[in-house]
Each structure stands twice: as structure tokens, then as C-alpha cells.
Amino acid sequence: MQQIINFLIRNKNFLLFAFLFCLSLVFTIQSHSYHKSKFINSANFLSGGIYESASSIQDYFHLKTYNKQLLEENARLREKEARLYTITGSSDSLSIYDAIESQFRYIPAKVLKNSYSKTDNIITLKAGRRDSILPEMGVITSQGIVGFIEKTSTKYSTVLSILNTNFKTNAKLRASEHYGTLEWNGQDPNIMTVIDMQEQAPVKIGDTIETSGQSAIFPKGIPIGTIEEFELDNSKNFYTLSVRLFNDMTSLGHVYIIENTDKNEITTLQENSIDEE
Amino acid sequence: MKNSILVNSVRFISLILAQVLIFNNIDFMGYINPYPYILFVLVFPFNANRSLYLVIAFLTGLTIDMFGNSGGIHAAASLVIAYIRPIVLRLTFGVSYEYNAIKLPNVTFYERLIYISSLVLIHHLVLFSLEVFNITNIIYILKKTLFTGIFTSILCLMFNILFSSRQE
Incomplete structure (x- = not known):
């Protein structure tokens, strides 16, 4: 018992460090999955x-x-x-x-x-x-x-x-009803990607992408951006599109x-x- | 003692406000934001209670996280540099640190540069690894660490030289 207490006292700084570090890791992991409740946010x-x-x-x-x-x-x-x-x-x-x-x-x-x-x-x-x-x-x-x-x-x-x-929503072509999933790769704030767009979709460079209205969050037809480039993915069944946003997210x-x-x-x-x- | 608490509180508030209102909005070349708030952790009195110092470093980072909605990444990074600071101090200043004789305003420019830039780089490496949270983007993490680290180090050195009165 004496030895355990001695050990705790001798290593108290390391234990404190380990405890606080785990705590910050918990906060970090929570921030990477958006539906977990967060304690540390700027809405206070x-x-x-x-x-x-x-x-x-x-x-x-x-x-x-x-x-x-x-x-x-x-x-x-x-x-x-x-x-x-x-x-x-x-x-x-x-x-x-x-x-x-x-x-x-x-x-x-x-x-x-x-x-x-x-x-x-x-x-x-x-x-x-x-x-x-x-x-x-x-x-x-x-x-x-x-x-x-x-x-x-x-x-x-x-x-x-x-x-x-963590953001994902459905997006569709303005010209047809083909839709895919809109997401961001974390690099350029003007470019997003649409994945899993059916290969039959009439995709052209410069076409407009808009919200599909399938989720209850966004109404149908809110503009997102224009197609900058596209390619077939490895399975050759789906297109992956690069979309240049209409919105200047930096301002x-x-x-x-x-x-x-x-x-x-x-x-x-x-x-x-x-x-x- | 009273004076030291006052000086550190003023430094804490002004560095946090400067970080949140000015330096978080720089976005130099699209993604480079310097983090000079860690100067608070770097110049915190060397002879302070170790446990207290760890808790204060953690809270400093957590405050920045609260403003930036970044989870706990700044808290973790600040905690790491607070924990390894004695090792870096011993490596840069040698024996004079062991005798508690070292005062940051009195050291040479070269020693100051080594001390600040090494801790800044370690802080940024932890910070961006946790922010990106994906080992496949290791090149991106290192690139961001290097460029932001240079920027932060220059700012920290400038602030440190500007605001430190030379004590004989």
C-alpha cells in the first residue's frame, strides 16, 4: 500500500499529463464525429x-x-x-x-x-x-x-x-435526376467532390450541380456549383466529379x-x- | 509573487485575444495560420509548480479550442510541450538551467531561437496530426507543420524580444 502511494506521488506529474492528454484526445475524437455531443464549442x-x-x-x-x-x-x-x-x-x-x-x-x-x-x-x-x-x-x-x-x-x-x-448530402445534376453524394476532401475551399454518380448520367463540364431535396434539411434545387472535371472510378460504374462552388466560402x-x-x-x-x- | 500572477494573467488574456481575433484570420497562402498564443506556455516561469504548469497549459489550449471549435487538439499540443519543456530546457541551456539561474530575457539570441523553434515545431506536429487525424496525409501534415512552424517561430521571437525587458 505504502509503495503504491509512493509510486503515485513520485509519478504524479506523469499521471496528470496522461490524464489530461486522454481528456483532450476524447474531445478531439468527439469533434471528428459530428453527432456526438460536444462540451467545447463556440456557441456559448x-x-x-x-x-x-x-x-x-x-x-x-x-x-x-x-x-x-x-x-x-x-x-x-x-x-x-x-x-x-x-x-x-x-x-x-x-x-x-x-x-x-x-x-x-x-x-x-x-x-x-x-x-x-x-x-x-x-x-x-x-x-x-x-x-x-x-x-x-x-x-x-x-x-x-x-x-x-x-x-x-x-x-x-x-x-x-x-x-x-463529416459533411455529406445528396446532390443532383440540374439537367437530370441522377444524383450522387457531395463531400469535401479537406484541401481546397473552392472545390468539392460528388461521388457515386451513375455512369448513365449525362455529365458535361460546366453543368450545374444542385441539392436533390432527398434529405429533410435542404429543399430541392439550391445551387451548389459547376462541374470542373469528371472521371469514372475504379469500378467503372460511377462518376467522381470535381465541383467548383458558386459560394465563396472564404467570405x-x-x-x-x-x-x-x-x-x-x-x-x-x-x-x-x-x-x- | 502577486506581480507574477498579474503579469501572467495579462499576458494570458492579451495573447488569447490576439490569437482569436487576429491570428486565426490570417490564412496566409490559404491555410497558414500562426499560433503565437503558445508563447504563454513557453515563457511561463521556469521555477513554477510542475503540476500547476501542466493544468494551466491544458486550459490555455482548451480556451483556444473553444473559440476555434477544434475539439481538444490545441489542449493536447500545449500539454505535450508543457510536459517536455524541462528536457528541451536542459538540452538548450545546459547546466545553468539545473541551477535555476536561467532567465529568458538574458539568454543569447541563438539559444532563444533554438528553444522557441524546437518547442513550436513539436507543438505544431502534434496539433496538425490530431487535426488531420489521418496517417495517409502525412506529407500534408509535415508540410503544414514546417510552414506554420516557421511563421509562428518568427512571431514568437518578435513578441518575446519586443516585450521582454532586459534584467541585469
């Missing part, structure tokens, strides 16, 4: 508050870019509205919107902290449970997809960026969070059918 009042005050200063320098993006988005929406007007032929084009109840609700939010140079990137937003933000909601900008909500606190939330090796100012109001209904339905199997 201290880091959120510091990022908020820093970003309110930086905002002034970005006003010009934000204005330009808003103008472009406005122009695009106006064009869409005009097209809808010609199709319906109704002078009151808004009435068509009133008739349809939208499945998706868009909540604007400000980016407090963006990151893109690491292998697993996380973005911090100034919007939390107070603004009815919940985990697994999609995040987009007017140009394309950004990621989905990972953690929320009362006032802040973190986003699992598309530039994260994000304001984003939209997508709430799918039918999500509960969809997931309950899917769970029920799995139970029955």
Missing part, C-alpha cells in the same frame, strides 16, 4: 460575445459587398417573379403565393466567425434557440449551400460547414437558415416504416 456566451463585438466592427468594412449581394439577389428574385407573372397571366402575382402554404421558412442570421482553412470547419452564427433555431436545419446564402446547424445555445449557434470532412456575411415545417412528419413516417421492416 463568452466566445459568442467576443466574436459578436469583433464582428460588429468588421461589418463596416464589408458593407459594400453585402449591398452588392443583396442587389444581385433582389434582381434574381424580381426576374423570377416576372417569369411567374407571365406564366400565370394574373396581374396580381402575389395571390399565387397566398394560395400555396410553403413547406420551408427562411430565417436570416449574421455570421460571427467563419473558418475554411482547417480540415473540419465550423461557422458560428448570431442566432440561437431564441430565434427558434434547432440542430439539423440547413444553412444557405443567396449563392448556394453553406452547411447545417450543429449546436445551439440561447443566442448563438454553430454550423457544420460544407468544408468539413460569408449573412446567411439564411431553412426551417422545414414538415420535418417532424417526414422523420416520424420514415422511422415508422423502419420499425415495421
Whole structure:
């Protein structure tokens, strides 16, 4: 007994080191699998508050870019509205919107902290449970997809960026219904890859890739990027595509969070059918 | 003693804020971010209690992890350099370290360079191995360690020379 205590006292620094090192390894491994709960994240009042005050200063320098993006988005929406007007032929084009109840609700939010140079990137937003933000909601900008909500606190939330090796979603060609899996290899923040695209798909360089709407997170048809190059994989059955993103992930100012109001209904339905199997 | 606690607290807060607000956003050549916050771990008093020093180094790294959403990689890397610091000190400064006679402001530039850059490289190697977490990308890890290490070492040396008053 005496010897054990002596041993502990003699090696207390090494034991302390080993304990703390294991603890940090646990945190690290948790951060590599996104659905585990995390203790250490930036959606808390201290880091959120510091990022908020820093970003309110930086905002002034970005006003010009934000204005330009808003103008472009406005122009695009106006064009869409005009097209809808010609199709319906109704002078009151808004009435068509009133008739349809939208499945998706868009909540604007400000980016407090963006990151893109690491292998697993996380973005911090100034919007939390107070603004009815919940985990697994999609995040987009007017140009394309950004990621989905990972953690929320009362006032802040973190986003699992598309530039994260844990991120995966379905993507399809705009021209046809062939789809594959969109993921990131952890290197260039402008390039993503789509794997497992059927060999029959009419793939052309320069074609647009968009979200497929198969998951309950993103609605169908949100732009992702254009095909830069493609090749058949080893099995010769599937294409692997390199996609250049529309979104400049290195400069994000304001984003939209997508709430799918039918999500509960969809997931309950899917769970029920799995139970029955 | 009071003075030492105050000096270290001020150094801790200012280095963390500088790291989080300025140096995490540099992204030189796309992926190079220096980590001068480890200067806090490097210049922490050499005669301090060993266990306390390990815990403080761990918490320093964990604070950076909290801001950067990086799990525990900075905590692990800071802990490693805190644990092996006595070995590096003995290798660079020789016997004068054994007699507790060494003060960082008084050593030669060459010794300072060796001490800082060796610990910085070890820190970055642990950091990027855990960040990438994939042994097949070993070339990428080494490349990132080397370039970021040079950048961090230069910054640490600059800060160290600028903010240290020479004591006789």
C-alpha cells in the first residue's frame, strides 16, 4: 500500500499529463464525429460575445459587398417573379403565393466567425434557440449551400460547414435526376467532390450541380456549383466529379437558415416504416 | 509573487485575444495560420509548480479550442510541450538551467531561437496530426507543420524580444 502511494506521488506529474492528454484526445475524437455531443464549442456566451463585438466592427468594412449581394439577389428574385407573372397571366402575382402554404421558412442570421482553412470547419452564427433555431436545419446564402446547424445555445449557434470532412448530402445534376453524394476532401475551399454518380448520367463540364431535396434539411434545387472535371472510378460504374462552388466560402456575411415545417412528419413516417421492416 | 500572477494573467488574456481575433484570420497562402498564443506556455516561469504548469497549459489550449471549435487538439499540443519543456530546457541551456539561474530575457539570441523553434515545431506536429487525424496525409501534415512552424517561430521571437525587458 505504502509503495503504491509512493509510486503515485513520485509519478504524479506523469499521471496528470496522461490524464489530461486522454481528456483532450476524447474531445478531439468527439469533434471528428459530428453527432456526438460536444462540451467545447463556440456557441456559448463568452466566445459568442467576443466574436459578436469583433464582428460588429468588421461589418463596416464589408458593407459594400453585402449591398452588392443583396442587389444581385433582389434582381434574381424580381426576374423570377416576372417569369411567374407571365406564366400565370394574373396581374396580381402575389395571390399565387397566398394560395400555396410553403413547406420551408427562411430565417436570416449574421455570421460571427467563419473558418475554411482547417480540415473540419465550423461557422458560428448570431442566432440561437431564441430565434427558434434547432440542430439539423440547413444553412444557405443567396449563392448556394453553406452547411447545417450543429449546436445551439440561447443566442448563438454553430454550423457544420460544407468544408468539413463529416459533411455529406445528396446532390443532383440540374439537367437530370441522377444524383450522387457531395463531400469535401479537406484541401481546397473552392472545390468539392460528388461521388457515386451513375455512369448513365449525362455529365458535361460546366453543368450545374444542385441539392436533390432527398434529405429533410435542404429543399430541392439550391445551387451548389459547376462541374470542373469528371472521371469514372475504379469500378467503372460511377462518376467522381470535381465541383467548383458558386459560394465563396472564404467570405460569408449573412446567411439564411431553412426551417422545414414538415420535418417532424417526414422523420416520424420514415422511422415508422423502419420499425415495421 | 502577486506581480507574477498579474503579469501572467495579462499576458494570458492579451495573447488569447490576439490569437482569436487576429491570428486565426490570417490564412496566409490559404491555410497558414500562426499560433503565437503558445508563447504563454513557453515563457511561463521556469521555477513554477510542475503540476500547476501542466493544468494551466491544458486550459490555455482548451480556451483556444473553444473559440476555434477544434475539439481538444490545441489542449493536447500545449500539454505535450508543457510536459517536455524541462528536457528541451536542459538540452538548450545546459547546466545553468539545473541551477535555476536561467532567465529568458538574458539568454543569447541563438539559444532563444533554438528553444522557441524546437518547442513550436513539436507543438505544431502534434496539433496538425490530431487535426488531420489521418496517417495517409502525412506529407500534408509535415508540410503544414514546417510552414506554420516557421511563421509562428518568427512571431514568437518578435513578441518575446519586443516585450521582454532586459534584467541585469
